Structure formats: structure tokens, C-alpha cells
Amino acid sequence: MAVDRTLELESDDRRATSDANLLEAEGRTATDNDETKGKVIESTEMTFRDTVIPSWKGQLTFRAFVVSALLGVMFSFIVMKLSLTTGIIPSLNVAAGLLGFFFVKTWTKAMEQCGLLKQPFTRQENTVIQTCVVATSGIAFSGGFGSYLFGMSDMIASQSSDADWPTRSMNVKNPSLGWIIGFLLVVSFIGLCSVVPLRKIMIIDFKLIYPSGTATAHLINSFHTPQGAKLAKQQVSALGKFFSFSFLWSFFQWFFASDDENCGFQNFPTFGLKAYQNMFFFDFSTMYVGVGMICPYLINVSLLLGSILSWGIMWPLIETQEGNWYAAGLKPSSFHGIQGYRVFTAIAVILGDGLYNFVKVLGNTGIALHRQLKNKESRTVLPVATDGATVDGVGAPSFDDQRRKQVFMKDQIPTWLAVGGYVAIAAIATVTLPRIFEPLEWYYVVVIYLFAPALAFCNAYGCGLTDWSLASTYGKLAIFVIGAWAGKSQGGVLAGLAACGVMMNIVATASDLMQDFKTGYLTLASPRSMFVSQVIGTAMGCVIAPCVFWIFYSAFPDLGKQGSEYPAPYAIVYRNLAILGVEGFGSLPKHCLTICYVLFVAAILINVARDTAPKKLARFIPIPMAMAIPFYIGTSFAIDMCVGSLILFIWEKRNKTKADAFGPAVASGLICGEGIWSVPKSMLALAKVTPPICMKFLSKDMNVKVDDFLATLGR
Numbered sequence: 001m002a003v004d005r006t007l008e009l010e011s012d013d014r015r016a017t018s019d020a021n022l023l024e025a026e027g028r029t030a031t032d033n034d035e036t037k038g039k040v041i042e043s044t045e046m047t048f049r050d051t052v053i054p055s056w057k058g059q060l061t062f063r064a065f066v067v068s069a070l071l072g073v074m075f076s077f078i079v080m081k082l083s084l085t086t087g088i089i090p091s092l093n094v095a096a097g098l099l100g101f102f103f104v105k106t107w108t109k110a111m112e113q114c115g116l117l118k119q120p121f122t123r124q125e126n127t128v129i130q131t132c133v134v135a136t137s138g139i140a141f142s143g144g145f146g147s148y149l150f151g152m153s154d155m156i157a158s159q160s161s162d163a164d165w166p167t168r169s170m171n172v173k174n175p176s177l178g179w180i181i182g183f184l185l186v187v188s189f190i191g192l193c194s195v196v197p198l199r200k201i202m203i204i205d206f207k208l209i210y211p212s213g214t215a216t217a218h219l220i221n222s223f224h225t226p227q228g229a230k231l232a233k234q235q236v237s238a239l240g241k242f243f244s245f246s247f248l249w250s251f252f253q254w255f256f257a258s259d260d261e262n263c264g265f266q267n268f269p270t271f272g273l274k275a276y277q278n279m280f281f282f283d284f285s286t287m288y289v290g291v292g293m294i295c296p297y298l299i300n301v302s303l304l305l306g307s308i309l310s311w312g313i314m315w316p317l318i319e320t321q322e323g324n325w326y327a328a329g330l331k332p333s334s335f336h337g338i339q340g341y342r343v344f345t346a347i348a349v350i351l352g353d354g355l356y357n358f359v360k361v362l363g364n365t366g367i368a369l370h371r372q373l374k375n376k377e378s379r380t381v382l383p384v385a386t387d388g389a390t391v392d393g394v395g396a397p398s399f400d401d402q403r404r405k406q407v408f409m410k411d412q413i414p415t416w417l418a419v420g421g422y423v424a425i426a427a428i429a430t431v432t433l434p435r436i437f438e439p440l441e442w443y444y445v446v447v448i449y450l451f452a453p454a455l456a457f458c459n460a461y462g463c464g465l466t467d468w469s470l471a472s473t474y475g476k477l478a479i480f481v482i483g484a485w486a487g488k489s490q491g492g493v494l495a496g497l498a499a500c501g502v503m504m505n506i507v508a509t510a511s512d513l514m515q516d517f518k519t520g521y522l523t524l525a526s527p528r529s530m531f532v533s534q535v536i537g538t539a540m541g542c543v544i545a546p547c548v549f550w551i552f553y554s555a556f557p558d559l560g561k562q563g564s565e566y567p568a569p570y571a572i573v574y575r576n577l578a579i580l581g582v583e584g585f586g587s588l589p590k591h592c593l594t595i596c597y598v599l600f601v602a603a604i605l606i607n608v609a610r611d612t613a614p615k616k617l618a619r620f621i622p623i624p625m626a627m628a629i630p631f632y633i634g635t636s637f638a639i640d641m642c643v644g645s646l647i648l649f650i651w652e653k654r655n656k657t658k659a660d661a662f663g664p665a666v667a668s669g670l671i672c673g674e675g676i677w678s679v680p681k682s683m684l685a686l687a688k689v690t691p692p693i694c695m696k697f698l699s700k701d702m703n704v705k706v707d708d709f710l711a712t713l714g715r
Contacts, residue, residue, distance in 0.1 A: 044221055045403045045524070051122065056411045056526035059124045065536060067103045068129050071096060072136030072540055076548045078675030079137050082287070083146030084552060084559065084566040086637050088629065090294040093134060093216055095239065095668035100129035101223045102236040123224040127525040128533040130216060131516045135537025140545040142508045143184055146568050148475065148500045150175065151575035155560040156568070160575045161335035161343075162493060162583075170439065171493035177550050179436050184542040186432050187502050190425040190449070191509030192534060194456040196418035199517050199527060204405055206372055208464030213518030220523050235665040242666050246286040246673025253284065254681060258694030266565075266636075269697050276697075279311045279634040288637045290670030292644020293663055298619065299626050300638070300645045306627030307635035315342065325590040333562055335576075340589045342632045343576055348596035349628035350573070352603030354473045360611070361470060365462040408521050411528040422453070429502070437498040439491025444482050448502050455503070456510035463511040464518075471511070475504035476577060483581035492582035497574060509538070552678075555685035569633040603628075 075092050082089045104121050111117040143149060150156060152173040162168055173179075195202075202208050222228035257264035266283040269276035292300050318341050322328050330337035426449040434442050455474055463469050483496025513534055520530040558564040560571060588596075603624035610621045630638050644667070651659040684690075698706065 044522075045400045047225060048123070048221075048524075053407065053524055054119070054122060054124060056528040056532075058119065059122070059128050059526060059529040060532055061119065061125055061128075063104060063107055064125050064128050064533075065132065067100055067107075068132035068136065068533075068537065069540055069544075070103075071099055071129075071133045072537065073544055073548070074672070074676060075133060075137035076140045076541070076544050077678055078672060079140035080145060080545070080548050080552060081566075081675050081678045082291075083141060083570075084568045086288075086629065086633055087146055087570040088288075088291060088637070089141055090291045090667075090671070091212075092137065092668065092671070093130065093212070094219070094664040095672060096133040096137075097126070097130050097216065097219050097223065098232060098236050098239060098665060098668070100133060101126055101220075101232055104129065105229075123220050123523045124520075124525040124529065126220050126223060127217075127520055127523045128529055130220065131519070131530055132533045132537035132540070135512070135516075135534050136541040136544060138508075138512065139184060139188060139538065139541030140548065142188075142471070142505055143180075143541075143545050143549075144501050144504070144574075145545065145549045147472075147570040148479075148497045148504070148574045149180065149183075150560060150568050151571040151578070152494055152497050153560065153571070156571045156575050159333045159560075159562060160572055160579065161340065162575075162579050163335070165488075167489055167491070170491040173437065173494060175549070175553055177546055180546040180549070181543060182432070183436055183501070184505075184546065185539075186425070186429045187505045188509065188538050188542055189535065190422055190429070190452070191456055191506040192513050192531070192538070193418045193422040193425065194453045194506065195460050195510045195514055196413050196531065197415045198457065198460070199413075199514065200409070202460065202464060202514055203517055203521050204408065206461075206464070208461070208514075208518070210464045210515050210518035211467040213515035214522060216515075217519045217522030220519070231661065235662060238662050239665040239669040239672070242290075242669030243673040243676075244669075246290070246670045247677050248673075249284075249286055250674045250677035250681075254677075254684075255691050256693045256695035257691045263691075263694040263696055265695070267697070270639075273697070273699050278316065279636065280307070280639070281636050282639050282643065283636040285637065285640045285674065286670045287674035288640035289644040289647070290667040290674075292641030293648045293667035293670070295641060295645070297645050297649070298623060300641045302622035302624075302626035303630055303638035304635075304642050305622050307630040307638045309627065310342070310345075310631045311635050314345070336589055339562075341592050341595065343572060344588055344592055344596055345599055346628045346631035347573060347577060347580070348600040349603045349624050349631070351476070352600040353607060353623075353625040353628070354470075354476065356604045356607040357468065358470055358473045360607075361462045361465075361468055362458060364465060365458055368465055369461065404521050404524065407524045408527060411526040413527055413531055433498065433502070437494055439486055439495040440482075440498045441486070441495075444485065444495065444499060445502070448478065448482070448499060448506075452503065452506045456507045459507040460511045460514045464514065469508060469511045471504050471508035474507045475500040478503035479574070479578050480581040483578050486582070488582040493575065493578040496578040496581050500574065500578075509534075551682045551686075555682040567633065573632070 075096065078092065079089055104125065108117055108121045144151075152171075154172045154174055157163065157168055157172050162171065165171070223232045253265045257266070266285065267276070268281060268284060270282040271280050275281065315338060318325065319338055322337075326337045326340075333339055335343065426446075429449070430442050430445045433445050434440050459470055459474065478499040479496040482499035483492040486492035486495040513531070516530045516534055517527060519525070520527060552566065553559055556564070556566055559566045560568040562572075606621060606624050610618050610623075613621060648659060648663055648667075651663065
């Protein structure tokens with residue numbers, strides 16, 4: 001799964017290639033030396049012309065999968081923590097590529113000194129590691145542990161708008177390690193089979209760029225040049241330093257957190273107690289500072305604007321209507337009170353933004369595909385790719401193009417294997433899934449699998465054009481269609497969430513595999529090794545991700561509870577989407593629906609403005625999807641991310657070259673350090689070891705009252 005350097009919003013799935021800045025600093029090879037127009041440009045593949053390409057089996061080494069498994073576990077913890085806190089997941093490709101390169105280089109150097117090295121480390125093997133690691137950790141995201149899958153649980157149902165339904169028990173399925181692993185094994189592989197027969201059309205005939213896959217390939221190519229290897233060593237050093245700092249800082253903070261959710265540095269009233277009560281504070285999370293350094297400035301500013309709009313303006317105003325718009329004295333988690341406004345307005349913006357981008361990307365995909373097929377016999381290709389150089393500007397294939405095409409077409413994946421695999425897995429799923437989820441009838445599953453290949457193709461093609469995966473949008477579509485079909489009295493909520501998981505996994509893995517084929521095409525990795533590494537990585541993820549989730553689930557009894565350390569905010573959002581699909585809007589508090597309509601239309605209009613305004617202005621127009629995220633979960637993470645943006649901005653002003661080269665490595669270190677701290681933290685929680693200190697902050701008046709009370713106890 002080759003994703004971008006930007007925010008992989010669980011609800012947004014926007015994928016762009018901000019890795020370009022990094023590549024400018026570290027990935028330039030002879031390809032960039034276009035000395036004269038009209039002459040053959042010295043190519044990347046000429047740089048590697050004396051390097052032997054291993055066979056596809058030779059690319060699948062034991063050491064590659066050992067390193068992939070270790071990194072897969074590490075990144076699964078990171079992705080899981082992010083999924084269960086805010087749902088914002090940045091790209092970890094740079095970290096995966098760097099660490100994979102570093103570990104295998106260290107391995108091969110040790111073997112070489114012992115005289116035991118049989119096979120040198122190649123960029124093809126590096127590509128296999130990259131593919132396998134991201135496929136493994138990707139299951140921690142697409143598995144729905146922070147969204148649709150955990151949204152089925154009783155913990156989330158008790159906080160959702162169906163909490164009082166008499167049929168709630170039909171729409172609840174609590175997590176269990178056995179059925180989760182079984183579910184993922186059934187649904188996670190079929191997407192790989194759906195687009196395999198189209199790999200030549202997508203990569204060679206249509207020349208789709210797949211920006212994330214292309215950026216990853218250039219990164220790997222650069223590592224294996226002498227200059228790139230030297231820079232990679234420096235980047236790993238930077239990553240290690242900030243990893244250590246982040247891990248130790250998280251360890252230090254743990255001592256002050258006690259058992260009370262209001263204790264610790266994460267509740268530091270940075271801007272005063274009044275601002276803290278309205279969720280405006282900096283919580284000293286190095287993870288989200290790192291995420292902010294990776295995400296584009298516009299994403300972070302959009303998050304901050306959404307925080308100000310919701311927690312700074314809307315919620316304080318609506319709270320003044322308590323007793324008028326909604327009953328006074330309701331529980332904070334009641335969807336008939338302020339909680340209903342917070343969740344459903346966020347859903348309205350998510351749906352408006354998602355619908356607009358769904359129509360736009362689907363429309364662009366259809367138009368581009370029509371033009372491509374119409375001009376099939378001409379020299380015209382999609383204006384999205386420049387895979388290699390041309391000769392005399394007339395479009396003659398370059399050495400790079402010829403070499404890559406030769407290798408890409410050498411090891412074919414039989415079409416019968418893909419088609420037969422799809423049919424076999426679909427048949428198994430049709431029998432198995434209704435046994436896991438009783439409301440999900442077998443004919444619902446058949447309908448999903450009949451439409452899935454077309455949707456997988458659309459997602460893979462659109463991702464190749466724009467780098468945007470609409471996997472979660474297709475998942476939400478399945479929620480509404482299957483949920484409404486099943487109905488409220490027949491477990492429609494559970495059926496819709498399960499259908500979301502099936503659809504989301506199919507279309508997500510399809511686009512991910514095609515991204516990997518593009519990476520393999522540009523690094524001369526065999527399509528077979530790409531396919532096998534994706535399968536092995538997915539298989540590892542189907543076991544590793546549920547086990548990682550189970551550690552969190554067992555260690556933190558309040559997992560999924562609003563206000564806890566791991567609130568799993570998107571689980572409630574997805575569950576309420578399913579409730580809307582089967583029930584409609586009748587249960588919303590007063591005027592909530594009107595506000596939702598306004599925000600839904602506003603999200604569409606903002607997107608229209610972004611796409612129609614001149615580029616100079618469009619870059620200042622916020623992204624509605626990013627604005628919606630703080631509506632429900634608060635603002636502290638947005639402030640953390642803006643701090644990360646500020647750090648990167650100052651760094652770029654002082655030394656842009658170094659910032660481009662080392663920024664992603666520093667950010668990855670900050671993310672990984674706090675993410676890995678969750679492992680010993682979970683172990684301590686399972687062992688019933690609690691922090692010894694509770695650090696709280698009180699107002700001056702409250703502190704006087706506490707002192708007076710303590711004084712009375714001492715008499």
C-alpha cells in the first residue's frame with residue numbers, strides 16, 4: 001500500500017504526493033541531468049545497468065520477510081493508536097523505506113564481514129519490504145478497528161443514537177479475536193484478485209502515474225545509489241534520535257497520568273482554564289507534532305479552523321439553548337443533547353465532502369477513460385505520467401521505458417489465477433460472512449461481490465489519476481444501501497457496518513496493489529514478487545492487527561468511551577451513519593437537521609470554490625473534511641499538528657534543502673517513538689501497574705477550597 005506523505009484521513013482518503021520535496025533533496029539520479037533538449041536523457045536504469053536483477057523468487061528473501069514482520073508489528077501499533085485516538089493516519093512509507101533499507105543493509109554488512117553473504121541487497125528486495133510492511137500495517141487501518149468494526153461493539157452502541165432501541169442487541173457484535181481474524185482473512189484478499197488482469201492496461205497502456213507509487217519508487221531507487229545511501233544513513237540517524245526523544249518523553253509523561261482521565265501533561269491548560277474547558281490546549285503529544293510535520297499546511301490550518309468554528313463558536317452558542325432546543329440535565333453522551341449536534345454535524349460535512357469528491361473523481365475517471373479508449377490508436381496518453389525520457393521530443397520510448405516494460409512483462413501472473421481466486425474467495429465469503437454476522441444475508445454478500453470489481457477498477461483508475469482513494473466513500477455507500485435493505489428490525493445497523501468492511505477492503509486493496517505494481521515497474525521488481533509480497537503482507541496483517549487491537553482492548557477497559565485516552569471517534573461516526581441509513585433523521589435534536597443541511601451544502605460549495613478559484617486563491621481555501629474532524633473529538637490534536645507545521649515552516653525558512661531531506665525522517669521518529677511507547681504502556685496496564693502521580697490543574701479559587709478542605713481533615 002503506497003500512500004502519500006499527507007494525511008490519510010480515515011474519512012477522507014485524500015492521497016497526494018508531497019514526497020516530491022523529499023525526493024528533490026535525496027532522490028536525484030542521472031535522470032535529472034537533462035543536459036540538452038532533443039537529446040537522449042541519461043536515465044535511471046543506465047545508473048543500474050551493471051546491477052544484476054534477481055529472479056522473482058530471488059527477490060522474495062527470508063531476511064526481507066523477517067524485517068517486514070518486525071516493522072509490520074511496529075507500524076501496526078502506531079496505526080492502531082492513531083486509529084483509536086483521532087483517526088488521522090499519515091504516510092509511514094518514508095519510515096518503512098528508510099528502516100527497511102537500514103536493517104537489511106546492516107544485516108548484509110554483518111554477513112559480508114563473516115563471509116556468509118550469498119545475495120547482495122537490491123532495490124527490488126527493498127521494494128518487496130516496502131510493499132509487505134505497508135500491506136501489513138495497512139490492515140490496522142482498513143480492518144476498521146477504529147471505525148466500522150469497533151462500531152459494532154456494545155461500548156459504542158451504548159453511546160450512539162440507538163442506545164435505547166429495543167432491537168439494539170441484534171445490532172451489536174462485541175470484539176473477539178477469533179471472528180475478527182476470520183473476517184479479515186475472508187475479505188482482505190479478494191481485492192488483490194480483482195485488478196490483477198488489468199495491470200498492463202493501467203501501468204503500460206494508460207501510463208497512469210500513481211503518484212504515491214512513483215514517489216516511493218524514486219525514493220527506493222535513490223537509496224541504492226552511493227549518494228542516496230549516504231543520505232539514507234543520515235536520515236536513519238535523525239529518525240533514531242527523535243524516536244528516542246519521543247519514546248523517553250512519553251515514558252516521562254506516564255508517571256503523571258495516574259488513572260484519572262484528567263491527569264497528566266495531556267490535560268495541560270496551555271491557554272488558560274476557560275480555553276481548556278472548551279478543548280483548546282496543547283497536550284504535548286510528540287506523535288501529533290510529527291503528524292503535523294508530514295501533513296500539508298492546508299490540512300493543519302483546516303483542522304484549526306474547524307476547531308474554532310465548532311468548539312469556539314457553535315457548541316458554546318448551542319449550549320446556551322439547553323432547555324429550549326434540547327432537554328436540560330441530559331448525560332453528556334446523550335444524542336438527544338449537545339452530543340447529537342457534535343456528531344451529526346460532523347457527519348453532514350463528511351458526507352457533503354465525500355459526495356462531492358466521489359462525483360468529481362468518478363466523473364474525471366470516466367472522462368479520462370473515454371478519451372483514452374477513443375484515442376487508443378494515437379500517440380496520445382493520459383497527461384499524468386512521464387515515466388521516462390523521450391528522444392528528440394517525438395515520444396519514442398526511452399531506455400528506461402524499454403527496460404521497465406521488458407521486466408514488467410517478463411513474469412506474468414496468470415489471469416485464470418486471479419479470476420479463479422476471486423470466484424473461490426467470493427464463494428467462501430458468501431458462506432462464511434452470514435455465519436459471522438447473522439443480519440448479513442448471503443444475497444447481500446453476492447450483490448457486493450457482483451459490483452465490487454467495477455468499483456475496484458474505478459478506485460484503482462481514479463487513484464492512478466489523482467492519488468485519491470475513495471475506499472471509505474464506497475464503504476459508506478455500502479452502509480446506506482445494505483443497511484436500508486436489511487431494515488431496522490432485521491439488524492440493519494450491523495449488516496450495514498459489515499457490508500462497509502467488505503466493500504472497503506476490496507476497493508482499498510485493489511488501488512494499493514496497483515500502486516505497488518507501479519512502484520515495482522519503476523524499480524524493476526517483478527510483478528509476481530509484488531503480488532506475493534502483498535499477499536504475504538496482507539496475511540501477516542490479518543493476524544498481527546487483530547492481536548495488536550486485542551492488546552489495546554484488554555489493557556484499556558474504557559477503550560471507545562468518549563473522553564478516554566482512546567475514544568475511537570470514528571467508530572461512533574460510522575455507527576451513526578448506519579443508524580441514519582435504517583432510521584432516517586427523525587431522532588435528531590431540535591434544529592440539528594437544519595444545521596446539518598446547511599453544513600452539507602457548505603461543504604459542497606467550499607469544494608466547488610477550491611476547484612474553480614485560481615490556484616493562488618485555492619491554496620487558501622480550507623478542506624471541509626479536515627474541518628469536520630474536530631467537531632466531535634476536540635481540538636488538542638489540531639493544535640499539536642499546527643505546532644508541527646510551525647516547526648517545519650521555520651525550518652524551511654532557515655534551510656529548505658535540509659528540511660525537505662530530513663523533515664519526514666524527524667517526523668517519522670516523533671510518530672514512531674510515542675507509537676511504540678504504547679507497547680510497554682499496554683503491558684503495564686495489563687499487569688495492573690498504574691502511574692504513581694496525578695498532576696492536575698485547578699483555578700486559584702478552587703485551589704483555596706481544596707486547601708481549606710484538607711485543613712479541616714487535618715484537625
